[in-house]
Amino acid sequence: MTGAASHRLAEALDWARRLHDPDFADWDGHLAWLEADPANAALFDAVSLDLEAATAGLAPEPAPEPLPEAANDNPPAGVGRRWWLGSALAAALVGVIGIAGWTFRAEAPSSPLTIATALGQTRAVRLADGTQVAMNGGTTLHVDRATRAVSFGEGEAYFDVVHDPARPFRLQIGAASVEDIGTAFNVRRHDKMIEVAVRTGVVSFDPDGGTEPDDDAVILKAGQAIRIVDDRGAVRRVDRASVGGWRTGQLSYGDVALSEVANDLSRAIGQPVRLAPGDGMRRFSGTFKVDADAATSVRRFAAISGMRATRDGAGWRLTPEG
Known part of the structure; x- marks a missing residue:
């Protein structure tokens, strides 16, 4: 060297x-x-x-055992x-x-790197090309250090991509893929649901990752989102300011299942939030704030969703009011 x-x-x-x-x-x-x-x-x-x-x-x-006072009257601080x-x-x-x-x-190492966060933990990652990724709790990413490719596991993350037409940034989400056309966007994935929302710029979303002869790629512009549930998807308009709002503790939804919101809340506070299967199918639209106090956050959501929050072991259970 x-x-x-x-x-x-x-x-x-x-x-x-x-x-x-x-x-x-x-x-x-x-x-x-x-x-x-x-x-x-x-x-x-x-x-x-x-x-x-x-x-x-x-x-x-573990913190080292303190020395006897006689041996050291001024232990190191x-x-x-x-x-x-x-x-x-x-x-x-x-x-x-x-x-x-x-x-x-x-040249970048050939072996991919797995980066993960626990429930209730967030993390900021800067990739080699300068792309910045904010990871929400319970999220897993696999970074291919030889290319500008990232594989998305479960969870939620916000990507602020450095655009390079010669080397497009590619995000694989199960069978689907997202390709950057100069953008910042948010991704959520849970069970059979995938959601991609664009805050700035444009992305190309391909539900089959470009493997099919008839390319089904959808162009998403700023203020648009695509939501795939059980292989059925729809594009809708979203408030650009709300995209990636979880980074400041703001969660926003438009007509989604209550179970989905409970899952996101669990990810944010690091404690399970449970509902009965039938209650989880209820629909929810609205915005609420998540802060450092888990109890306040859960009760705040319960109040605006018509539910009652009660302690359930290490987590919470939501049941209908009345």
Whole structure:
């Protein structure tokens, strides 16, 4: 590895470490570094993705036992989650770099990377091309680092895509696919339901992924959404401002099954919200706010949907009023 390449790698590793600090605030500096050299973004992404893989599944270590007061009247402060995070990152970076040094290659790794969030957890991911992805709770993505392709599992995510006509961004959702034509859009998938809503730009939605001779691709523009349930779909107009509204805690619906809203609410608060099968078929239209307090969020939704919310083990049960 040349001196220049080694220096760039050290910078990328340093940015990866700093961005994991809860108090990180130098976003302008990070953007300036990314834009200073086209290779920086790819290098940073490669380091970050390898770091994600290296730290996957790690759990915080328990806080160390305090020393006896006689041995130390002034125990060190600040030992806790941040200390552990720094230690885990350091260990992971050793694994990424390797004993003999890690050599960055311009080509992306061939093995796909799985990125997932637990219920109640959100996450922001930046891909090598600069595309930004906000992941809602209970979401799984499989990123092909050799191409601009992402496979969508279950859950919900908002994509702000960097447009490149020479290398289109492609999102696979089961048998269906979405291809970017310069856009920001939101995707939800649960059981047999898929919904794609466009906030800005245009996407091409193909229900069979382009595998059939007669191409059924549908062009969706800003303010449009397509909803597929049991292989039957319809395009409708949506409020552009509401697309991806979950990122600020706002959930909006137009004539959907109550069970679908309960599933989204479970994803947001990290606690199961249950209904009886017959109650889940009720229809709901409206907008409500989800905040940090799960009980308030569930009761708020129950109030506007004509339901009663009661505790049900670790979660909630919704039953009709009266």
